[in-house]
Structures are given as structure tokens and as C-alpha cells.
Amino acid sequence: MGRDQAETLDEKHQRWLEAFVVRARRVEEQSLAADWDALVELTRMKINVRVHNGEVRIRYELPPEEVVESAAARLRPILLKKEDCFHMNVLSALGYICRASPQDAEWIRAARAEWRTRVSPSTREESGYWIMVSDTATGEESDLDAHGLAMAWIYGDVVHHDPERRRESDAFGLLDRFRAAVPLVAWAMVGTIELLNYIRALNEAGLLQLRQEIFGERVALKTTVWEEPAEMYYAPVGAPAPSLASSPMPEGWLPLSETTDLSIFHHPLAGQLLHAERSPFMTQLPSPEEVEAARSPKGGYNRAQLAAWGVPWPPPKGWKDELTERWKTARQDGAPPLPPPSPAPADFAQETRDFG
Template sequence: MRANGQAGADPAVLHRSRLEAFVVRARRVEAHSLAADWDALVALAGMPYVVTVLGNGEVHILQECPAEEVVESAAARIRPLLLEGDACSYLKALAAVGYFCRDLSHDTAWVKTARTEWRTRTEPNAEREGGYQVMLADTAAGWTAELDDRKLATAWIYGDVVHHDTELLEETDPFGLSERFRAAVPLIAWSMVKAIELLNYIRVLQADGLLGLPMQLFDREVVLTSTRWEHTARAYAAPVGTPPPPDALTPFGDEWVPVSGSTVLRHADD
């Protein structure tokens, strides 16, 4: 049984359980196709764009993103890390690293910097110097609207993808799906970069003997590399209504006859 923050719980056990949860989730993030090209992922986190001066007082701005479906699957993998209430939360894992490295000044400073960066980039109301603002106006109707990239990104994640937050969708509706997605892409990519960096930091600390995590945690299967299942087994048939064995250790009764010969059985929903 794992400790979940109860009074009197061993803090080392609690922090270790959070690191275990984070490692599993972060390895799923690391295995995502967007992370296959590290340099491209880092570049995507900065949302590069090309500006071409047209010479008539206008400029042409070009931004290219991965397909929405690809980013959507990445968002699903990264989302639990964004939620402080989840066991695998990035900030919980960071706090756990801080606990095990509390006597190491260099690591303590790294944790502090990483925490500030994460909060600044992911929390909607955190003060920051970067980012951008989108402003709209309808001169005929006489209305204006403006939102920053974090609010638009949050609306795509929690309105268009993993939830259907109607308030966020209504607030960002004038800006459209395209602006929400455009804002979310660099946030998702940046979060992936930071999650993988923390995962690698944990790997180093584990190798140095500072964490005491189970070694199989870093090797266990976290994503499927094949979705085709093939098995060699013994098959039995019995009249409809014949009860199956109560468990895997109980042999089949006499009513069950082994299937033999060249019979081909197919299972399909009626």
C-alpha cells in the first residue's frame, strides 16, 4: 500500500511513490512520436515562424504545426503532469527530487529554477515576460476582444481535447479553433521537453544511488509497440450455457471438448 500524504506517513515513501508515478508517465511522453526528433521538439516549443516583408507595408507570417491529431495525443499524455492533484504531477515529482537532494546545493538550485519555469509557463495567472496577446475587433458591431496565448492554449486542451469546458470555449469562441490550437502547440511541446529533462535528471540521480527506485521502473512496458495479438493455446468447446472453470487453475470439465483438426473459429459481435 502506498502512502498518500496521510499524517505520520514516511516522507521518503511518499516522495518515492510520486517519482515512480512520474517516471511511468514521463516515459510515455518520451515515447511519443513528437519526441522522436529532439531538436524538432525543442524548436516547436518556441513556435518558430517565418516573416517575409512584402514591400507594400505588409508582411507575410508563416507558422507550421504538426497535425492536430498528433498534438492531441501528446496533450493526452502530458495532461496528468499539468495537474497538481495527480500522483504523477510534474511539480510533485520536482518536490520529490528536491527532498532527496535537499543537502545538495546544486540540485536544490536546479529544482528551484525548474519549478519557477514550470509555474510561469503553465499557470494561467502567473506573471511572465514572454508570450503574446491576440486582439480582435469588429468595427461594424463595435466590440473588441483580447486573450493571451496561455488562455487560448488552456481552452484548446480543456475545451477541445481532454474535456469540453463550455465556459472556456465560449470565452475563446471569437478567436476560433485555429488560434486555440496555435497557442497550445508550443505549450504542449515545451511541457514535453521539461518532462523528459526531469525524467533524465531522475535517471542520473537513480544511477548515483540517491533515489532507491525499483530498477524495473525504467524498463517496464509503458507503450504498445504492436497492436497485433497472436497466441498458441488449447481451445475447448461446450454447449451454450455450460459454466466455465471458476479460475485459471481449475481444469475444464468433461462437458468441454478440445477443438482439434483444421477447425477455424472466429469471434465477432452478432
Template sequence: MGTYGQAGADAAALHRGRLEAFVVRARRVEAHSLAADWDGLVALAGAPYAVTALGNGEAQVRQEYPAEEIVESAAARVRPLLLEGDACSYLKALAAVGYFCRELSQDTQWVKAARAEWRTRAEPNAARESGYQVMIGYTVTGRTAELDDRKLATAWIYGDVVHHDTDLLKEADPFGLSERFRAAVPLVAWIMVKAIELLNYIRVLQAADLLELPAELFDREVVLTSTCWEHTVRAYAAPVGTPAPADALAPFSDTWIPLSGNAVLRHADD
């Protein structure tokens, strides 16, 4: 194989590895309880609210979001998708799709549009035309502060949840936990939507034999559906200090005695 051919093979292997990492992570996102109601998840990504006019120029704005603990677990699942240094990052997976579809103009345009949308919504310093700004002021001291929803959301994700970024927390602290969480929920939901959409796109490409990913990648266990275990085992006992077998295939020495049928094992703290 020539130099160019080897380079092409190396690039394909690199992109295929990134897709494999993304599929596993995205399937874990897909399995989250928030994604069970797809329409609800899409609506949540749009920061839904209801406005009720109260008269005299006043109105009540109501937003109702899932419990923080639920969104926190979702944020933990999507966080690696945000980090371009992680193998499963969304942008790396998108680039991999672009690589395998580079001869297909329609798919190439989809990848470009998805990349632009991701950068606009997910990157803290990217320019954008939507969102909101929170401003606060203290009449006694004259102190004022303002942050947009994306920076507040980032402070919740990286300050309150998956890290404890003190700089982000310091900047967002005047607005309180409630404002940080309120800003983060739509972003987390939106990332989930984009991840699942890309996952489904990859499934279509895989079915069309464009990716050649391992078939078991789409079926392997990525989340636990049960956390109760019950096993039938062979149990042995030996005096304290008796060496264990060297490995899983090595036999027990004669010092290890099989437990009799009426033996009862108890936890060490009992």
C-alpha cells in the same frame, strides 16, 4: 524507530511513490513520436515562425505545426503532469527530487529554478514577461475581445481535447479553433521537453543511488509497439450456458471438449 525516524521514512516513501508515477508517465511522453526529433521538439516549444517582407509595410508570417491529431495525442499524454492533484504531476516529482537532494546545494538550486520556470509557463494565471496577446474587433458591432496565448492554449487542451470545458470554450470561441491550436502547440511541446529533462535528471540521480527506485521502473513497457496479436492457445467448446472454470488455475469440466484439429472458429458476427 522513533517518531522522527518514522516520519522521515513515511516522507521518503511518499516522494518515492510520486517519482515512480512520474517516471512511468514521463517515459510515455518520451516515447511519443514528437519526441523522436529532440531538436525539432525544442524548436516547436519556442513557437517558431518565419517572416517575409512583402513591401509597403506588410509582411507575411508563416507558422507550420504538426497535424492536430498528433499534438492531441501528445496533449493527452502530458495532461496529468499539469494537474497537481495527480500522483505523477510535474511539480510533485520536482518536490520529490528536492527532498532526496536537499543536502546537495547545486541540485536544490536546479529544482528551484525548474519550479519557477514551470509555474511561469504552465500556470494560466501566473505573471510572465513573454508570450503574445490576440485582439479581435468587429467594426459593425463594435465588439472587441482579447486573450493571451496561454489562455488560448488552455482552452484548446481542456475545451477541445481532454475535456469539454464549456466556460473556457465560450471565452475562447470568438478566436476560433485555429488560434487555440496555434497557441497550444508550443505549450504542449514545452511540457514534453521539461518532462523529458526531469526524467533524465531522475535517471542520473538513480544511477548515483540517491533515489533507490525499482530498477524495472526504467525498463517496463509503457507504450505498445505493436497492436497485432497472434497466440497459440488451447481451445475448448461446450453447450451454451455451461459454467466456465472458477478461475485461471481451475480445470475444465468434462463438458468442455477440446477442439479437434480441423475445427474452425469464427467471430460471432461472421
């Protein structure tokens, strides 16, 4: 039995509405929505026209493509019929729930009509404009409306690599596709956030009974740098891992503490696991002379030695310069001199290659 058969109509509507709230709140957190007036202005596709020496010049001032791409990615599930948070699903659910309220029913009908016209226009006129181009070399003619160009950017350049949409829009190029996509993405954001606020109002008025946690749970990260307290344990390679998060640590596992020798933590592929600036072992960096002295007779470097210096394998371009800068900084901070090289950890195979 499928999910739609097993649940009631009310349960399905509840699922659609709650899925939309979570996704729409993520759209609301996107940077384009931080300036509401500027976002609304983008929906109007404003252009600047000037005539100079008989030549007409048109200027577009659009947000960076990466910013619009992020917005399109956050919006995409709201544009797809198969998703629970599909905009039309949500309007259908609200239409059913608010069918006895003429004022709400009228708002929902208007929102549905406007969404269809702006996001899924049926004519070129509804799309706003279209472009016609001619290849003077081959005589080939092409034309595509703004909606087709916008969809080609979203599904051919951004969230998919749809070959059919790309073929259809190749004659126009990335700039025309992006230019058409900006007002569509902006309007879809505006429509999504307005509908989210309408749902919030209905829920606060008691006409909806949505779970309160969907209005407060974290939906987007405002910072990707943070620090949190933790308990860390370590064990020899091959030691059995805990079976459950609540299980006691198996025999052989020890807690990480201030007295732990951090130099023992290596990974066979990526080198030192702990951040160089956090590890006392790693602050004892080699001088430029010591780096040169560690070269093999063939001019390469031992993999384990590079790992001891905190250099990943294979060494990235400019690794020597970075080591030198870190060594200079450590000297300024009063770090102790580098001790004699220690034997390679057992987890590392000896390997030398010529990475200059």
C-alpha cells in the same frame, strides 16, 4: 484514515517519483519526441514572415493536430495537481531528498521556476503574447493571452469539453487555440523528459531507491499488430465458465484444434467471430450471382445468411462490393466453390431487412 496519513513522507515521495517515471516514459515514447531537435524547435514558436506587394504574410508550420492531441493526452496527468505524477509534486519530492546537495537543490529550484513560468504563467508577458480581436459588426472586443488560448485547446477541444474555456476563446477560433497550444505542449514534453533523465541519473547514482521495474516495464505500444501462441477452448452456450484462470476446464469444454469446424463460432449480434481470412469456412465465399440469388422476394437479405458470409449486422455500406472483391481474390488463390447454404445457427434469430 486517508492514504497521506497512513504513509510516511518518504513513502509518499517514492510514490510520486515512481508514478512520474512511468508517465514520463510514456511521454518520451510519443512520436513528437522522436526528433529531439524538432521538438525543442516547436517550443520557440517560430514563424515565417514575408512582405509581398505591400502585404505582410505570416506562415506557421505546425505538426498535425492529431499528433499534438496525443501528446497533450499523455501529458495531462503531469499537469494536474491531483495526480501523483504532477510535475510540481515530483520537484517537491526531489527538493526534499536532495536538500543536502547544493548543486542538485539549485537545479531543482531552477526547474521549478522555469516550469511555473512556462506552464503556469502569472502574467500576459510571461505567457509570451496575447491576441486582441474586434467584431466590426457588433463592436464586441476580446483579448486572450497565449496560455489562455492553449488551455482552451487542451481542456475545451481535446481532453475535456470545458464550456467556460470554450466561451472565453470562441472569438479566436480553433486555429488560434491550436497555434498557442503547440509550444506549450512541446515545452512541457521537453521539461518532462529532462526531469525524467535527471531522475534516472539520481537513481543510478544511488541517491534514489526507485523500483527498477518502473524503468523497464512497457508503457506504450510500438505496434498494434501481433500474433501470439494460445490455448483456446469452446463449449455450448450456457456451459459453466472456469472459476479461476488456473482452474481446470469444466466438463463440456473442448480445445480448439485444426480439425474444429470453425463455422460453429457465431455471435448473436456480430456474426462470425473468427477472422474471415483465417477460417476455411469463410474462404468459401458467394459469387456475385449467388448474392443476388439469395435476395428475398422483397429485395432484402436474411440475417443468418449474411452472417454465414461474414457480413456484420446491420450490413455496412458497400458490403456487396467487398464480398465481390473477396470472392475474386479467393478464386485467384484456388479456393473451392461455395457449398449449398446451410441452416442458420441456432443462436441467430431469423431476420430479413432491405439492405441493398
